[in-house]
Amino acid sequence: MATVISLSRVSMEFPALEGAGTVKALDNIDFDFRSGEFVVALGASGCGKTTLLNVIAGFLTPTSGEILNHGHPITGPGRDRGVVFQKHALLPWLNVVENTEFGLMLQGIPASERRRRAQENLSLVGLSDFQRYPIYQLSGGMQQRVGLARALTCDPDMLLMDEPLGALDAFTRENMQELILRVWKATDKVVFFITHSVEEALFMATRLVVMSPRPGRITHEYSLDFCHRFLEIGDARKIKSSTEFIRMREEILSIIHGEEVDEIADTTAAGGAP
Amino acid sequence: MSLNPFARKASLPIVDQYGAPGRGNSTFISLVTIVVILGGWWLITHLELIRPLFLPSPEMVISKFNKIACTSHYTEVFLVFIGALDEVSAPCHGFSEHALHEHILWSLYRVFTSFFLAAITAIPIGVAMGMSRFTRGVFDPPIEFYRPIPPLAYLPLTIIWFGIGESGKIFLIYLACFAPIAINARAGVRSVSIEQIHAAYSMGASRGQVIRQVVIKAALPEILTGMRVAIAFGWTTLVAAEMVAAKAGIGVMVLNAARFLATDIVFLGIVVIGAVAFVFDLAMRRLEKSLVPWKGKV
Ligand SMILES: Nc1ncnc2c1ncn2[C@@H]1O[C@H](COP(=O)(O)OP(=O)(O)OP(=O)(O)O)[C@@H](O)[C@H]1O
Ligand SMILES: [Mg+2]
Numbered sequence: 001m002a003t004v005i006s007l008s009r010v011s012m013e014f015p016a017l018e019g020a021g022t023v024k025a026l027d028n029i030d031f032d033f034r035s036g037e038f039v040v041a042l043g044a045s046g047c048g049k050t051t052l053l054n055v056i057a058g059f060l061t062p063t064s065g066e067i068l069n070h071g072h073p074i075t076g077p078g079r080d081r082g083v084v085f086q087k088h089a090l091l092p093w094l095n096v097v098e099n100t101e102f103g104l105m106l107q108g109i110p111a112s113e114r115r116r117r118a119q120e121n122l123s124l125v126g127l128s129d130f131q132r133y134p135i136y137q138l139s140g141g142m143q144q145r146v147g148l149a150r151a152l153t154c155d156p157d158m159l160l161m162d163e164p165l166g167a168l169d170a171f172t173r174e175n176m177q178e179l180i181l182r183v184w185k186a187t188d189k190v191v192f193f194i195t196h197s198v199e200e201a202l203f204m205a206t207r208l209v210v211m212s213p214r215p216g217r218i219t220h221e222y223s224l225d226f227c228h229r230f231l232e233i234g235d236a237r238k239i240k241s242s243t244e245f246i247r248m249r250e251e252i253l254s255i256i257h258g259e260e261v262d263e264i265a266d267t268t269a270a271g272g273a274p
Numbered sequence: 275m276s277l278n279p280f281a282r283k284a285s286l287p288i289v290d291q292y293g294a295p296g297r298g299n300s301t302f303i304s305l306v307t308i309v310v311i312l313g314g315w316w317l318i319t320h321l322e323l324i325r326p327l328f329l330p331s332p333e334m335v336i337s338k339f340n341k342i343a344c345t346s347h348y349t350e351v352f353l354v355f356i357g358a359l360d361e362v363s364a365p366c367h368g369f370s371e372h373a374l375h376e377h378i379l380w381s382l383y384r385v386f387t388s389f390f391l392a393a394i395t396a397i398p399i400g401v402a403m404g405m406s407r408f409t410r411g412v413f414d415p416p417i418e419f420y421r422p423i424p425p426l427a428y429l430p431l432t433i434i435w436f437g438i439g440e441s442g443k444i445f446l447i448y449l450a451c452f453a454p455i456a457i458n459a460r461a462g463v464r465s466v467s468i469e470q471i472h473a474a475y476s477m478g479a480s481r482g483q484v485i486r487q488v489v490i491k492a493a494l495p496e497i498l499t500g501m502r503v504a505i506a507f508g509w510t511t512l513v514a515a516e517m518v519a520a521k522a523g524i525g526v527m528v529l530n531a532a533r534f535l536a537t538d539i540v541f542l543g544i545v546v547i548g549a550v551a552f553v554f555d556l557a558m559r560r561l562e563k564s565l566v567p568w569k570g571k572v
Binding site for chain 2: 057058059076077078079081082083085087089090091092093102103105106107134135136150151154
């Protein structure tokens with residue numbers, strides 16, 4: 001499989017709040033995104049997941065290390081890397097279809113052509129009937145789907161999603177997981193997906209990375225195929241309740257939980273020291 | 275099978291939320307207030323509690339209106355036009371050598387020229403102040419310095435600089451309109467979310483496109499608020515501007531009337547300024563509704 005994005009020894013430091021020293025949000029990350037992959041990052045709050053995504057998207061320049069995009073260094077955001085945000089970030093003065101075709105409008109693509117491509121992607125996310133709706137009259141899940149359709153319409157090589165389902169209820173969330181997997185299959189993009197939910201991570205990933213905070217590192221990596229199995233049989237509940245899935249879930253939960261226990265132990269030890 | 279696992283409709287009826295501050299319609303109450311004020315005015319003047327020099331009766335103001343607006347003159351002009359009358363006999367004296375509509379048009383001309391000039395300069399400057407450190411650094415001190423100064427205080431300066439012609443008056447009103455538009459445009463730029471900007475860049479937008487397609491649009495609600503405030507400031511400054519050697523204008527009318535203690539004309543002028551300002555505020559609100567329907571909803 002061809003490497004799309006390649007990170008080598010990428011570190012990102014932010015100035016710490018008290019002025020003394022820095023926060024190492026990313027510490028020597030080495031990672032390759034290969035074509036066809038669905039990479040999910042999982043980890044406690046503050047372990048650098050968003051920072052990693054921002055660095056790949058080009059919104060942040062790492063303090064050190066190198067990120068190559070098809071062999072060329074990343075210097076800023078670009079059309080080849082579409083982003084779906086946690087809060088939709090749609091433009092409220094445009095309706096659903098105008099939001100979806102926004103990227104093509106920026107490129108100066110003729111109106112009829114961009115309308116056609118936007119409509120294709122809206123039907124892919126099941127919003128054909130809502131093209132003329134203003135954004136603020138859509139539910140949270142629908143807004144998130146417009147965000148997805150908008151990113152797809154620019155036809156990027158890679159989709160970056162930062163907790164896109166974080167604000168949704170459990171039912172909508174499961175539907176969106178299935179939708180995103182089907183879209184991924186249909187469009188064949190590399191996906192980088194951030195979540196707090198272990199179950200979501202296991203279900204969706206072909207490769208799962210578990211990160212730990214301070215300094216932000218990738219501590220565990222898994223190759224998974226629950227998503228492929230879902231795309232074959234189409235029954236998400238059956239997969240999520242299989243013994244293998246549950247075993248994996250408990251294993252990862254204990255890793256994350258273990259880290260937290262360590263950290264609390266560290267803090268108490270430090271606090272208790274004279 | 276479609277990929278759509280959802281089938282919910284997304285139409286939201288507009289219902290007052292429980293506990294929403296100030297919920298409910300207040301139109302009727304406002305109408306009652308207006309009736310009470312007008313009724314009180316009528317009653318006080320008819321009971322002759324206050325001398326007409328201080329408070330003329332509604333009828334006196336209406337008859338002054340008819341006289342200055344040359345109502346009968348123009349009615350006859352209209353009748354001649356449609357062939358119902360042979361010639362116009364009613365005279366038209368107006369006040370200060372101009373009929374009411376001429377006063378109004380002169381004032382409208384001054385306020386709107388200034389407002390227009392302010393809008394086309396203050397919007398770009400305000401947006402630039404929001405977007406660039408340099409522009410903000412340059413324009414912040416002068417704007418913040420002159421903004422709280424009452425226009426009457428620098429009125430003499432505009433006379434020294436521009437003389438007593440139209441340009442000085444327009445400059446004075448222009449200054450009054452400029453600050454609120456620039457300040458609101460600048461604040462509006464801040465209301466764009468960083469995610470919206472990031473989204474645009476990652477769809478291949480240039481910096482110019484981000485400013486034109488995202489930042490200015492996001493700032494539009496606040497720019498319009500600024501324009502509304504500005505036009506109100508414009509009317510406020512109008513009388514001051516017309517104090518200096520103006521021949522016509524509602525401000526002139528009021529000032530001249532005060533000199534002759536013609537209280538009824540002063541009243542008329544005040545009512546006309548209030549009415550015209552009110553109509554334009556209403557128009558601005560309509561414009562706001564149609565231009566920025568998303569305001570306050572996201
Ligand atoms: N712009 C910034 N300035 C300073 N520190 C930052 C900045 N952005 C992130 N950090 C710090 O970097 C660390 C990682 O933050 P990041 O947002 O990447 O975490 P995260 O894994 O996305 O967390 P969450 O799951 O809560 O979104 C945190 O300690 C945070 O305080
Ligand atoms: Mg985050």
